[in-house]
Amino acid sequence: xxxxxxxxxxxxxxxxxxxxQGHFETYDVENVSSEMSFLxxxxxxxxxxxxxxxxxxxxxxxxxxxxxxxxxxVIDGRPHGPWKGTTTCQLHMRAFKDGDKITVEPFRANAFxxxxxxxxxxxxxxxxxxxxxxxxxxxxxxxxxxxLPIEKDKADDAFAAAACIGCGAxxxxxxxxxxxxxVSAKVSHLALLPQGEPERKQRVVNMxxxxxxxxxxxxxxTYACEAECxxxxxVLNIAxxxxxxxxxxxxxx
Numbered sequence: 001x002x003x004x005x006x007x008x009x010x011x012x013x014x015x016x017x018x019x020x021q022g023h024f025e026t027y028d029v030e031n032v033s034s035e036m037s038f039l040x041x042x043x044x045x046x047x048x049x050x051x052x053x054x055x056x057x058x059x060x061x062x063x064x065x066x067x068x069x070x071x072x073x074v075i076d077g078r079p080h081g082p083w084k085g086t087t088t089c090q091l092h093m094r095a096f097k098d099g100d101k102i103t104v105e106p107f108r109a110n111a112f113x114x115x116x117x118x119x120x121x122x123x124x125x126x127x128x129x130x131x132x133x134x135x136x137x138x139x140x141x142x143x144x145x146x147x148l149p150i151e152k153d154k155a156d157d158a159f160a161a162a163a164c165i166g167c168g169a170x171x172x173x174x175x176x177x178x179x180x181x182x183v184s185a186k187v188s189h190l191a192l193l194p195q196g197e198p199e200r201k202q203r204v205v206n207m208x209x210x211x212x213x214x215x216x217x218x219x220x221x222t223y224a225c226e227a228e229c230x231x232x233x234x235v236l237n238i239a240x241x242x243x244x245x246x247x248x249x250x251x252x253x
Contacts, residue, residue: 004034006098010045012057013105018113018121024103034094038081039064039071041093042104058117064089066230069167073118074105079169079228087167087230107172111179111214122168124214128183129166131210135190136198148194158192161185163231170225170233176217181225183211184241185233191244201248208245 008029015022029045036044039061046056060070071088075081081091096102104118112120150158164185171177187204190196196203219238226235 004098005031006034006093006096006100008032008041008096008099009101011101011103012118014057014117015106015114017116022114024105032093034092036093037064037089038073038075038091038093039089058115058119060119061089066090067165069165069230072107072120072122072168072172074107074172076103079107079172080167080230084227085230085232087165090230107168109168109171109177109216111177111216112168112171120168122166124216125166125168125179125182127214128179128207128210129186131206132186132190132203133199133206135195137195150193154192158189161188161192161233161237164189164229164233165231167230169228169230171216173224173228174217174219175222175224176220178219178225179211179214179216180219180238180241181229181233181235183207184237187244188237188240191240200244201251204241204244205248208241 010027010029011024012027013022014025027045027049029041029048032041032044039059042057042059049056060072062068062070064071066087066089069087071080073080073088075088075091080086080088082095083091106112106114106118106120109120111124112122115121162185164182166182168182170181171179187207190203191200221235223235226233
């Protein structure tokens, strides 16, 4: 693949902290390689800003391998940018062309307050996970991997749900800022496996209650969450979550 360089104009959201109003600022970035990742391009811009005595743009990142889910940015109106099934850190600049004007902003949701610039707090997700509690296991020697027979279709569905990295793109993409795709992936992962059976009903009730407490919106089945999820988590998990919740609440009565 041929490499090329480009000059870009970035319109970036700047916000000092959660209590102050934010605004967009425009920057010119020159000689950007088509093989850079989007985050590497931001690194180059930050070096230019620091060299001029300016304040670098704050953004979240860690693994830069599409695993941790921290690189949450809305790029030209799409969480994680234009490539399907891709996190921001794995988005390369060849997705753009010379002279493009790119708008970059943080995820927008009341439950994801902006910490600074492009960084948001997704601690609401952590509290939902905590509300799910623990998984009961027998102590002693490790159980052999083949000792618990699981149907292949259930194992495959559980594995696909477990691929969720908790990045929050589903919330950012949803017009209601719903967290249903995230919660459904976490609930489905364990609901499909025998290891998750002991706390199955209490888990889903507690996680839904915490999700509502955090102020996430309701699901209205627009499927934007699935379309923008970098791990392509299926909305079928939301249907499973609804069944799990109904079963847990009806059986409790």
